[in-house]
Amino acid sequence: MPKQFSRRGLLSAGAVTLASSALLPMISRRALADSEGVKRVVFWYAVEGTMGSRFWPGTGPGPLEINMAATMGNQPNSKSSTINGYRSAEHGTYILQPMKAHEADITLVSGLSTDMGSGDPHARAVDAIMTGGTTSAGSIDQHLGYHLQGEAPFHAIYSSLMGEHVNANIASYAGPLHTIGGSVIAPTWNPVTTYNQVFPGGITNEEPDPSANHAFESRLAVLGSVREQLEAVQDQGGAEARRRMEAYLESIETIEGQTEALLDVEVEVPPDLSVDVPEQWLDIDPNNKYWRNSQNFAALGKIMMDTTVASLALDRTRVATMHWSASGTDKGPADGQHYTHLGLGLEGPVVADHEMSHNGDWNVRRNQTRVFRWYYEQLAYFVDRLKSIPDGDGTLFDSTVIVVCSEFGGYNHSYNDVPCVLIGNAGGSFDTGKYIDVHNGGFRPYANLMLSLAEGLGAPLQSFGESDGKVNGILA
Numbered sequence: 001m002p003k004q005f006s007r008r009g010l011l012s013a014g015a016v017t018l019a020s021s022a023l024l025p026m027i028s029r030r031a032l033a034d035s036e037g038v039k040r041v042v043f044w045y046a047v048e049g050t051m052g053s054r055f056w057p058g059t060g061p062g063p064l065e066i067n068m069a070a071t072m073g074n075q076p077n078s079k080s081s082t083i084n085g086y087r088s089a090e091h092g093t094y095i096l097q098p099m100k101a102h103e104a105d106i107t108l109v110s111g112l113s114t115d116m117g118s119g120d121p122h123a124r125a126v127d128a129i130m131t132g133g134t135t136s137a138g139s140i141d142q143h144l145g146y147h148l149q150g151e152a153p154f155h156a157i158y159s160s161l162m163g164e165h166v167n168a169n170i171a172s173y174a175g176p177l178h179t180i181g182g183s184v185i186a187p188t189w190n191p192v193t194t195y196n197q198v199f200p201g202g203i204t205n206e207e208p209d210p211s212a213n214h215a216f217e218s219r220l221a222v223l224g225s226v227r228e229q230l231e232a233v234q235d236q237g238g239a240e241a242r243r244r245m246e247a248y249l250e251s252i253e254t255i256e257g258q259t260e261a262l263l264d265v266e267v268e269v270p271p272d273l274s275v276d277v278p279e280q281w282l283d284i285d286p287n288n289k290y291w292r293n294s295q296n297f298a299a300l301g302k303i304m305m306d307t308t309v310a311s312l313a314l315d316r317t318r319v320a321t322m323h324w325s326a327s328g329t330d331k332g333p334a335d336g337q338h339y340t341h342l343g344l345g346l347e348g349p350v351v352a353d354h355e356m357s358h359n360g361d362w363n364v365r366r367n368q369t370r371v372f373r374w375y376y377e378q379l380a381y382f383v384d385r386l387k388s389i390p391d392g393d394g395t396l397f398d399s400t401v402i403v404v405c406s407e408f409g410g411y412n413h414s415y416n417d418v419p420c421v422l423i424g425n426a427g428g429s430f431d432t433g434k435y436i437d438v439h440n441g442g443f444r445p446y447a448n449l450m451l452s453l454a455e456g457l458g459a460p461l462q463s464f465g466e467s468d469g470k471v472n473g474i475l476a
Helices: 007-019 023-031 097-105 123-131 140-148 191-198 210-233 239-266 294-313 337-341 353-358 362-388 447-456
Strands: 040-046 106-110 157-161 319-324 400-405 420-423 434-437
Touching: 040 123, 040 140, 040 294, 040 362, 097 106, 097 362, 097 420, 123 140, 140 319, 140 447, 157 191, 157 294, 191 294, 294 319, 294 337, 294 362, 337 362, 353 362, 362 400, 400 447
Parallel strands: 040 319, 040 400, 106 434, 157 319
Antiparallel strands: 106 420, 400 420
């Protein structure tokens, strides 16, 4: 006697199919940290400002256009006065050229100043970019970290490389981050330390499970057999019998479609989130000073970026800071030799961050311009990685905003026109593809940008540091 099927039984079988344990790893691989409504922020801190005439658009505020015909020229300059006095149509945005593919995702803001706080004129600029001049209240990454944390195990992570502590062991020169309460968060100067903290067991890239596909294929075969049996008898009996048969067939076709969709998804290969850390670097050996070897700078930088990508994608954190090189020192691994291994064509012996920032010779100005541009090459790689990782209905980049910051505007430690770049809209929170100038009879506190950032990310801050308002035009 042929097996009899009820419509309720068919729908129950379909529910079991959709809720089977084989579906759970597929969902994990499909969406990674599938995160509707989740927002993320990354702070990208590269020291000693920028070369103003080669960074800011020569055309002034308006829709952002990175000029791919711009050249470095022989005499790149940066001044303490407003960029509005020395724009260059021929050379403007030369430093930003590596980011051309992401132009529509970028907002530039000029007119901000880190002249905030008190004490050592260098240290207070380092403090200002993340605390707004009030170190006791903590840095913005800490406030946003606790607000955005959700179920992530780390409220914020901090990676740094190729630096050296200045004066005291954890002097503010070295690190811009502070706990809520004011304690300096000391940089480790080794991105592998952060990797080990966030992924103590490493990262395993899970391959698709073929057995899950076989289970779905078996279900399709059973459903197909049932459908054929129903089709063979659907014309037997009266109108009421045909109506019921058509309803049964419709249920089966729905379940078949759902199962086929699961089968299509299951064979997708998950993105590679591995971080290429040499085995010998994973050992905690105080005698292995690989992180101080300037030849390892580029490799360590990639580890830092890839660790940040994996941390966001796997929802280990939603707030991350990457700190490139050290401010206020040419000691130890920050002696500048790390730039000599990058193939940048540097001229002469002056190649260290701090020394370049005080030297007005044109060959040194060109060296620093090359270094600044190299950092945007790395940033382009980082953005590409975020855009390659699926997240919900889009990519990891779609839920993220990147804040590019530096403690100074340019040459000789000017506080003015610090290079401010926002990349991404964090789920539609920020407006992009434009250049804004906020000069209003003077420079505005950089803290205003942090306050506006917090608003866009939904953090309930009424003020931040020495803010005296918000930055108009960056919120969607």
